[in-house]
Amino acid sequence: xxxEIITDRDTWDTFIDESPWGLLFHKWDFLTIxxxxxxxxxxxxxxxxxxxxxxxxxxxxxxxxGVTVVLSPPPMQAVIPYLGVVMSKDxxxxxxxxKESILxxxxxxLSEVCRDLAPNYxxxxxxxxxxxxxxxxxxxxxxxxxxxxxxxxxxxxETLWGALNARLRTSLRKxxxxxxxxxxxxxxxxxxxxxxxxxxxxxVNTPMISRGYFEDIFRAYPEYVHVYHxxxxxxxxxxxxxxxxxxxxxxxxxxxxIEGSSANEYLQWSLLRDAREKGFPEFENTGANxxxxxxxxxxxxxxxxxxxxxxxxxxxxxAAEWAYSNIINRPxxxxxxxxxxx
Numbered sequence: 440x441x442x443e444i445i446t447d448r449d450t451w452d453t454f455i456d457e458s459p460w461g462l463l464f465h466k467w468d469f470l471t472i473x474x475x476x477x478x479x480x481x482x483x484x485x486x487x488x489x490x491x492x493x494x495x496x497x498x499x500x501x502x503x504x505g506v507t508v509v510l511s512p513p514p515m516q517a518v519i520p521y522l523g524v525v526m527s528k529d530x531x532x533x534x535x536x537x538k539e540s541i542l543x544x545x546x547x548x549l550s551e552v553c554r555d556l557a558p559n560y561x562x563x564x565x566x567x568x569x570x571x572x573x574x575x576x577x578x579x580x581x582x583x584x585x586x587x588x589x590x591x592x593x594x595x596x597e598t599l600w601g602a603l604n605a606r607l608r609t610s611l612r613k614x615x616x617x618x619x620x621x622x623x624x625x626x627x628x629x630x631x632x633x634x635x636x637x638x639x640x641x642x643v644n645t646p647m648i649s650r651g652y653f654e655d656i657f658r659a660y661p662e663y664v665h666v667y668h669x670x671x672x673x674x675x676x677x678x679x680x681x682x683x684x685x686x687x688x689x690x691x692x693x694x695x696x697i698e699g700s701s702a703n704e705y706l707q708w709s710l711l712r713d714a715r716e717k718g719f720p721e722f723e724n725t726g727a728n729x730x731x732x733x734x735x736x737x738x739x740x741x742x743x744x745x746x747x748x749x750x751x752x753x754x755x756x757x758a759a760e761w762a763y764s765n766i767i768n769r770p771x772x773x774x775x776x777x778x779x780x781x
């Protein structure tokens with residue numbers, strides 16, 4: 440049984456918990472919630488050799504108007520930045536010849552899946568840290584490179600402070616003096632309202648995800664998903680953010696600047712300190728592909744982290760991709776066409 444659908448939630452989640460590449464995005468409930476809110480069918484594939492589970496790969500499939508699309512992650516790019524294959528813990532500890540043998544089995548299993556699903560368009564985006572995509576390159580997949588920012592939290596806090604941009608340190612001292620403080624929220628009201636304002640702007644191309652999606656994730660993972668509010672001394676809201684705190688501390692979804700304030704600078708520094716106090720080895724600020732935001736994020740002296748996408752499309756898939764990019768992807772049309780925009 441080289442590849443088959445996994446039907447047992449505990450088997451899947453235990454594998455994700457044990458794998459160094461498994462993230463909260465890969466957990467069973469997270470994936471089924473995503474299925475419910477996107478209209479894509481969740482396909483939880485496992486790749487085996489001699490009944491040993493080598494890897495899992497959550498795929499999302501949709502067939503519309505004669506076009507079959509298979510994605511991992513599905514089209515909620517601002518919310519799930521990467522997904523893809525999760526290799527076993529044994530793969531991480533194996534010698535290189537063993538790794539290549541395992542990876543060959545996994546790539547072969549996914550090729551078998553693709554033959555069965557026959558997608559017109561296929562895209563898989565792997566997590567940061569998984570870099571060996573050679574079997575997919577050899578099999579004719581197109582490849583893409585994406586970027587994120589990560590900060591090593593193992594040095595002393597004084598060292599992290601000293602690594603910040605000098606102007607940023609001056610700004611942070613000002614917010615500290617003015618009495619800004621961080622609080623964890625117990626509901627999503629303030630978070631969702633600020634995020635809704637951000638994504639509902641006509642010039643924003645990214646779909647707005649429904650409040651129900653965030654609420655379902657928040658309820659499913661109260662120990663791992665947190666909402667934080669930043670207030671000034673007077674108690675006025677100055678910033679909101681949602682984090683994931685499972686294996687990595689990820690600044691997942693943030694709101695826009697409030698009233699033109701640059702308080703988000705202090706918000707990120709507060710989260711970085713929180714992550715270090717909780718013992719996380721790394722702080723990730725997802726997304727390093729926007730020139731308008733990169734200069735701000737780079738002030739914290741992060742490392743540039745890369746992750747890969749592999750894709751394949753036939754003539755029908757290319758036509759559908761062109762239509763999405765040039766017609767449906769226009770903001771006003773997208774809001775009429777994409778069902779999870781609210």
